[in-house]
Amino acid sequence: MSIAGSLKLKLVVDAERVAAVEIVSTRPRAARLLAGKSVSAALSLLPLLFTVCGGAQRLAGAAAVAAAQGRAQPATEAERLTLLCEATQEHLWRLLLDWPQLLGQAQLQTEFSAWFRRLALAGKSGCWPDWGDTFADFVATEVLGMPLESWEQLASYAPAGDGESLAERLWRALPDAPLEDRGAWLPQASAATFAQALDGRWDEAFERHPEWQGAPAETGALARWRLHPALASALLHYGRGARPRLLARLMDLARCARYIADGADAAAATTIDACSVAPGIGVASVETARGTLLHRVRLEDERVAEYTLVAPTEWNFHPRGAFASLLFGAPGTDGESLRRHASALALALDPCVPYQIEIEHA
């Protein structure tokens, strides 16, 4: 299994505070396997390399290659559906299984398996599913505890003490101590903006530790939703702590459910974008559950000369990125409390490989 890589997240506590956060990643740079391959071989290998984000990787690759060949096209309805289903599967996995497990709450195993399977089929079929309304009802009733429209229009989230929806149970169980609201956000930008801003930067160092305008930047659910009134309010109360992150993830799920229920037109906002910066060079950006996924390809004679792939995990688990900088300086005298905070933050930032958290007293 070691070939798939993992993350070691080490917090060094010195006297009373976290004095250092060390992140060791053994994630292999899979994209370089694509160099030297023909375009068709590279595109057929891409989805085979990745487990949970195979659809997004395939679409990003196809879009980047098409742009490099000068035939960039808007994403099709089937492509948007693939991306939407994959993102929804990820949100359900975190919300129905992982968060409850971390917080000692009951998991929704049966519901998870059933919806996961349906979403997998729909994502592959390319046909908009006919169970969208049932799914939206499930999300509203069991997960959010309120209708989707009310959820999406929340001005702030402050559940009463005894609600039994999953959202309310998780909210209550999460650490409510605030983390500072610090660090840059990766913008929701077009592929052209990324291509222009990152021109000349697509090397191995960037692939491992990407930076935006000279600094690490956070991507993912909170970055997407931070300007929504309910999130702006939560950020004021809890900074970039666990609660706003749960809320942002739930906003994502609510929107996915509405898109699935309302059909293809509603989902037109799903982001798959690509552009060509020069003949033979294409850049694609795809918004996934974990954040922005960037692909850049340079072709020579219909073969891949260079392939660079920057995944959300590399932004959020940059050595000075969101995870590291938000925990730096955190109170460290209560080891259990620190571990709970770090675990909640890691799960919220959601690395796409297994990870371990270590706390060391210097």
Add this chain to the structure above:
Amino acid sequence: MCLALPAQVVEIRGNDLGVVDLGGVRKEVSLALIDDVAVGDYVIIHVGYALTKLDPEEAAKTLALFEEMGTVETQLQ
């Protein structure tokens, strides 16, 4: 970007559980997320769940690729 390592199903147990072989290591996983899985099938495993079925050709292609990557990693060390 978790990598998709194919594993072969070697035993089906009750309660949606099964045993897979991943490069010689056997592991019990949940089969609750996929349909019609049989002994001999290749599946992709993610944190204890079989996620998708692969046809044998795809599995062979992926395993060859990971082998290539393992070789590349070793050469670089």
